[in-house]
Amino acid sequence: MAIQQLSIFVENKSGALADITGILADNSIDLRALSIAETQDFGILRLIVNDTNKAAKALRDKNCVVNITEICAVAVPDAPGGLASVLRILADADIVVEYTYAFISNSKKDAYVVLRINDHDLVTAEKLFAEKGIREINEQDIQSL
Amino acid sequence: MKKQYWQEEIETASREELSKIQSERLVATVKRVYEKVPMYRERMDAAGVKPEDIQSIADITKLPFTTKQDLRDTYPYGMFAVPMDQVVELHASSGTTGKQVVVGYTEKDVHSWGEICARALVAAGADETDFVHVSYGYGLFTGGFGLHYGAQQIGATAIPVSSGQTKRQVTILEDFGSTVLCCTPSYAMTIAESVEAAGIDASKLPLRAGIFGAEPWTEEMRKHIEDKLKIKAYDIYGLTEVMGPGVSFTCEHQCGMHVNEDHFIIEVLNPDTFEPVEDGMIGEIVFTCINKEAFPVIRYRTKDLGYVTHEKCKCGRTFVRMSKILGRTDDMLIIRGVNVFPSQIETVLLEQGYAPNYMLIVDRVNNSDTLEVQVEVSPEMFSDVTSVLTSHEKKLQTAIRELLGIHANVKLVAPNTIPRFEGKAKRVIDNRQLHD
Numbered sequence: 001m002a003i004q005q006l007s008i009f010v011e012n013k014s015g016a017l018a019d020i021t022g023i024l025a026d027n028s029i030d031l032r033a034l035s036i037a038e039t040q041d042f043g044i045l046r047l048i049v050n051d052t053n054k055a056a057k058a059l060r061d062k063n064c065v066v067n068i069t070e071i072c073a074v075a076v077p078d079a080p081g082g083l084a085s086v087l088r089i090l091a092d093a094d095i096v097v098e099y100t101y102a103f104i105s106n107s108k109k110d111a112y113v114v115l116r117i118n119d120h121d122l123v124t125a126e127k128l129f130a131e132k133g134i135r136e137i138n139e140q141d142i143q144s145l
Numbered sequence: 146m147k148k149q150y151w152q153e154e155i156e157t158a159s160r161e162e163l164s165k166i167q168s169e170r171l172v173a174t175v176k177r178v179y180e181k182v183p184m185y186r187e188r189m190d191a192a193g194v195k196p197e198d199i200q201s202i203a204d205i206t207k208l209p210f211t212t213k214q215d216l217r218d219t220y221p222y223g224m225f226a227v228p229m230d231q232v233v234e235l236h237a238s239s240g241t242t243g244k245q246v247v248v249g250y251t252e253k254d255v256h257s258w259g260e261i262c263a264r265a266l267v268a269a270g271a272d273e274t275d276f277v278h279v280s281y282g283y284g285l286f287t288g289g290f291g292l293h294y295g296a297q298q299i300g301a302t303a304i305p306v307s308s309g310q311t312k313r314q315v316t317i318l319e320d321f322g323s324t325v326l327c328c329t330p331s332y333a334m335t336i337a338e339s340v341e342a343a344g345i346d347a348s349k350l351p352l353r354a355g356i357f358g359a360e361p362w363t364e365e366m367r368k369h370i371e372d373k374l375k376i377k378a379y380d381i382y383g384l385t386e387v388m389g390p391g392v393s394f395t396c397e398h399q400c401g402m403h404v405n406e407d408h409f410i411i412e413v414l415n416p417d418t419f420e421p422v423e424d425g426m427i428g429e430i431v432f433t434c435i436n437k438e439a440f441p442v443i444r445y446r447t448k449d450l451g452y453v454t455h456e457k458c459k460c461g462r463t464f465v466r467m468s469k470i471l472g473r474t475d476d477m478l479i480i481r482g483v484n485v486f487p488s489q490i491e492t493v494l495l496e497q498g499y500a501p502n503y504m505l506i507v508d509r510v511n512n513s514d515t516l517e518v519q520v521e522v523s524p525e526m527f528s529d530v531t532s533v534l535t536s537h538e539k540k541l542q543t544a545i546r547e548l549l550g551i552h553a554n555v556k557l558v559a560p561n562t563i564p565r566f567e568g569k570a571k572r573v574i575d576n577r578q579l580h581d
């Protein structure tokens with residue numbers, strides 16, 4: 001069920017982000033979600049796109065360092081405490097979330113949360129979501145967003 | 146049958162024979178430069194040394210030193226020991242500051258240069274069937290010529306590609322079937338990256354050996370190049386003022402560079418006292434040319450740091466072996482009072498799996514020196530999780546602190562952002578405004 005996320009190394013200097021998004025635009029890649037993690041020295045750009053492999057190849061051809069990771073994205077109930085309840089389920093199962101970010105779908109007016117869970121906990125997390133009725137989205141959903 | 150040595154008799158001569166040859170040639174050289182080169186006569190007179198005082202190599206320490214500044218002060222031909230009509234070739238050292246140093250060669254000198262390079266080529270397993278691809282610059286700099294002449298002396302095919310146009314280098318490696326590559330180690334790295342980028346399997350290329358020199362490089366870098374290009378990498382050392390590449394070279398045992406002692410006398414001196422140090426002790430390397438006609442330097446201070454060993458080598462050569470250049474008295478950075486050589490940082494980087502593309506940036510902030518080490522992030526170490534990357538930085542920082550005892554700010558940068566070099570690498574940017 002997990003979906004693919006593209007991560008790209010970005011130097012902290014002006015134009016670096018524009019260069020990367022420019023490469024994606026030139027290759028007609030659509031961005032579905034985007035988040036940036038920054039340290040003092042560098043940033044990591046995390047993207048969910050319509051064609052992960054094509055985007056990865058285009059970026060690598062331009063000497064970018066890129067990796068593809070499996071992440072979990074769930075629909076968050078549109079009510080106060082929606083995200084908290086999802087995180088609570090994972091915390092109770094001692095599952096560590098490395099990072100999280102949210103995105104919305106224009107067409108469906110839904111909010112989604114990306115959860116980066118260690119590979120060895122991913123199956124457990126997905127099982128828990130299924131049990132608690134939390135809807136996980138898949139690659140097909142990404143295409144139709 | 147493949148030759149093991151180019152000139153077996155001299156390369157395996159006993160210490161007594163070598164000392165005898167060195168003494169005879171030193172005595173003759175000193176006598177000649179005293180007569181022909183005013184600077185040497187003035188210096189020796191000032192030191193109260195007469196040519197007759199030099200009877201054997203043991204007397205070499207009586208002679209005054211020669212520095213690069215002396216060679217600049219006599220620009221262009223002041224140090225030549227023969228009339229210019231006997232000079233058949235000129236070269237000049239790559240002087241980045243001030244005047245260049247111009248050196249000359251007689252016909253015999255050109256032959257000697259080729260001869261010592263021929264020894265290096267044969268030690269690297271080359272013979273008349275080889276294609277020697279020379280990617281050192283061909284120009285005033287001595288780079289390409291010595292190995293070119295050497296290749297021709299052994300009957301190999303010299304390919305004078307010169308440096309630059311890296312894609313073309315790769316095409317020539319493939320199409321001309323180069324078997325031995327000669328260039329700076331940094332350029333070998335650049336070529337290796339280009340081979341990889343072109344999607345060429347290095348193990349399918351006919352290339353099997355590399356002779357690299359003209360800049361300090363580490364043992365780790367050697368292994369890295371050997372692995373990338375699937376070759377055996379040999380070291381060659383030399384400097385324009387003394388002859389050019391070929392002064393010393395590694396054999397197949399890669400355990401130090403054999404100094405061509407019938408042409409040069411090597412001394413290793415304590416950089417502060419200028420007293421000779423024992424085998425194995427690091428000091429400044431000093432050369433005297435004893436078989437050169439046009440431009441024989443006497444006790445030339447190279448500013449290169451290294452050590453020697455007289456232990457017998459497994460290859461059978463009796464020439465003394467010098468270590469790789471561990472640094473230059475010029476390249477040495479003093480950071481918060483600690484002596485730092487770029488090669489030390491390079492060793493740590495390679496040990497930790499980084500590519501040897503790096504830049505050291507030294508600055509002074511609030512009266513304290515800072516060192517930033519910029520190194521390229523590799524696909525293997527990259528992660529979507531920030532803490533994984535910062536832990537790489539911390540690990541490197543710790544290793545540098547353990548080795549040098551100073552804090553370095555490690556900065557990961559994007560691939561291919563650190564400059565690649567076609568000749569000698571420049572790895573340090575010193576932004577300190579030092580006022581003495």
Ligand SMILES: [Zn+2]
Nearest residue numbers: 396458460462
């Ligand atoms: Zn040897």
